[in-house]
Amino acid sequence: MKWCRFANDGGEYFGIIEDDKVIQVEGDIFGSYSKTGHVHNLEQIKLLPPIIPPTFYAAGINYPEHVTWAAQMKGEDPVLPDKADIGYRAVNALTGHEDPIIVPQDATEQVQYEGELVVIIGKECRNVSESEALDYVFGYTIGNDVSERTWQRGDRTMWRAKNTDTFKPMGPWIVTDLEPDDFHVIIRLNDQVVGEYDVKTAIFGVRHYISEMSKYLTLVPGDMIWMGTDGATENMKDKDVVEVEINNIGVLRNRVQWSK
Amino acid sequence: MKWCRFANDGGEYFGIIEDDKVIQVEGDIFGSYSKTGHVHNLEQIKLLPPIIPPTFYAAGINYPEHVTWAAQMKGEDPVLPDKADIGYRAVNALTGHEDPIIVPQDATEQVQYEGELVVIIGKECRNVSESEALDYVFGYTIGNDVSERTWQRGDRTMWRAKNTDTFKPMGPWIVTDLEPDDFHVIIRLNDQVVGEYDVKTAIFGVRHYISEMSKYLTLVPGDMIWMGTDGATENMKDKDVVEVEINNIGVLRNRVQWSK
Numbered sequence: 459m460k461w462c463r464f465a466n467d468g469g470e471y472f473g474i475i476e477d478d479k480v481i482q483v484e485g486d487i488f489g490s491y492s493k494t495g496h497v498h499n500l501e502q503i504k505l506l507p508p509i510i511p512p513t514f515y516a517a518g519i520n521y522p523e524h525v526t527w528a529a530q531m532k533g534e535d536p537v538l539p540d541k542a543d544i545g546y547r548a549v550n551a552l553t554g555h556e557d558p559i560i561v562p563q564d565a566t567e568q569v570q571y572e573g574e575l576v577v578i579i580g581k582e583c584r585n586v587s588e589s590e591a592l593d594y595v596f597g598y599t600i601g602n603d604v605s606e607r608t609w610q611r612g613d614r615t616m617w618r619a620k621n622t623d624t625f626k627p628m629g630p631w632i633v634t635d636l637e638p639d640d641f642h643v644i645i646r647l648n649d650q651v652v653g654e655y656d657v658k659t660a661i662f663g664v665r666h667y668i669s670e671m672s673k674y675l676t677l678v679p680g681d682m683i684w685m686g687t688d689g690a691t692e693n694m695k696d697k698d699v700v701e702v703e704i705n706n707i708g709v710l711r712n713r714v715q716w717s718k
Numbered sequence: 719m720k721w722c723r724f725a726n727d728g729g730e731y732f733g734i735i736e737d738d739k740v741i742q743v744e745g746d747i748f749g750s751y752s753k754t755g756h757v758h759n760l761e762q763i764k765l766l767p768p769i770i771p772p773t774f775y776a777a778g779i780n781y782p783e784h785v786t787w788a789a790q791m792k793g794e795d796p797v798l799p800d801k802a803d804i805g806y807r808a809v810n811a812l813t814g815h816e817d818p819i820i821v822p823q824d825a826t827e828q829v830q831y832e833g834e835l836v837v838i839i840g841k842e843c844r845n846v847s848e849s850e851a852l853d854y855v856f857g858y859t860i861g862n863d864v865s866e867r868t869w870q871r872g873d874r875t876m877w878r879a880k881n882t883d884t885f886k887p888m889g890p891w892i893v894t895d896l897e898p899d900d901f902h903v904i905i906r907l908n909d910q911v912v913g914e915y916d917v918k919t920a921i922f923g924v925r926h927y928i929s930e931m932s933k934y935l936t937l938v939p940g941d942m943i944w945m946g947t948d949g950a951t952e953n954m955k956d957k958d959v960v961e962v963e964i965n966n967i968g969v970l971r972n973r974v975q976w977s978k
Contacts, residue, residue: 512770513808518875543874546806548773550935562934584883614803615778622934623844674822674882675810 462631464503488679507552507628511682518545520686527690542662542670548621555630558715572603572687573645573702579681591668597634600710602627627712638664646701655688722891724763748939767812767888771942778805780946787950802922802930808881815890818975832863832947833905833962839941851928857894860970861944862887887972898924906961915948
């Protein structure tokens with residue numbers, strides 16, 4: 459099943475995508491909902507980030523090659539994380555498929571993509587085992603954890619580096635009933651492949667993160683976990699088009715727009 | 719004006735407090751709302767965290783004596799932050815006035831209070847000056863940024879240290895039309911004063927944080943900023959009662975409950 463959130467005639471709605479149609483839905487998409495008689499052409503609606511989460515979790519460093527590359531950039535030895543310490547991003551930064559990534563005037567040229575899997579929680583959970591963890595997943599979507607590397611190194615937190623408005627493109631939609639170990643991520647910059655990796659090579663997988671997090675905190679419907687990226691990343695220039703593709707989900711596409 | 723959020727007969731509502739009464743409100747408390755005919759006795763309702771924010775911002779280290787104390791604990795020289803880099807906390811951890819702070823079984827004895835001012839944003843803003851910043855504030859409440867210090871030192875992020883469920887008591891209510899420079903914070907552990915400070919001694923004040931944040935991000939109604947604490951903090955034991963008082967707001971009181 460493919461779920462989207464969209465803007466139409468001044469309102470914001472959830473919808474179920476079937477082929478090239480979007481069936482508008484009312485109610486709680488995680489609980490009791492019903493299809494309405496409003497059906498739209500997918501081509502004609504404006505897709506929004508498919509969910510606004512109560513809490514926006516992010517794994518941060520979670521793939522070996524990305525850790526090695528990031529350490530080399532800083533002239534340090536790579537240190538793999540020894541446990542699944544989850545981090546945070548902020549909802550102000552979310553933006554949809556085909557929306558511009560607007561870079562502030564005072565950013566350096568080191569504005570980079572990080573294409574990654576996004577896990578959407580569907581049911582409240584606390585203290586769940588790894589074998590139960592996927593029962594609490596609603597579905598999967600795609601995220602681009604855009605990062606300004608000089609701010610990331612120099613600021614005490616990652617508030618500007620990763621949470622400037624529009625720095626978190628997400629979408630285009632959420633797909634349910636998929637197996638996270640099968641995902642392959644491909645990142646393209648202006649139609650050139652600049653990175654690809656298998657999600658199952660993550661240091662800590664989806665089951666482990668959910669289980670570990672749930673020992674200390676309650677996950678609720680709509681919470682999301684961005685799983686981190688692998689490999690090296692490159693600078694994006696004004697007007698560049700960045701795409702993140704995950705098999706069986708789709709392609710998230712955004713254009714970079716530098717503020718004058 | 720005093721605003722609260724409360725549970726009653728299975729529902730959750732906003733209310734306006736007048737003397738010992740709570741007038742139930744419907745609509746958008748930041749926009750168009752109306753008083754209902756439902757009036758409750760303040761003594762008889764269950765107060766909830768007065769807002770669940772879209773984004774939960776926290777200043778972290780923002781008072782000179784707390785920076786000095788924290789550095790001494792680590793055997794390091796104190797380094798005052800040179801700019802207003804905002805951080806994050808998570809809504810899962812919020813809990814109300816008079817709710818227990820439930821400490822996980824595997825926590826060390828170093829579970830400590832941090833009493834602080836909380837700023838609630840009332841209007842959307844982006845790129846506002848310091849002189850305009852307070853126009854976007856809805857009101858003020860009180861927060862206790864409970865922290866497990868060994869996790870805070872050892873984990874890569876502060877997810878367990880500061881965001882374990884119930885580690886963010888907040889309330890009892892939001893008071894509008896106050897001047898942040900006048901606030902004095904008093905922290906009591908089992909009726910003994912264990913810390914007090916003036917909010918105006920912060921390294922970066924409310925106006926500066928709002929203005930700096932708004933250069934990169936959009937603040938929206940309901941967003942909140944926890945302003946950080948000053949001074950040394952102490953361990954809390956099972957059954958301890960911690961209070962944070964701010965003049966003209968009130969007293970936030972919570973009991974510590976260690977998991978068996």
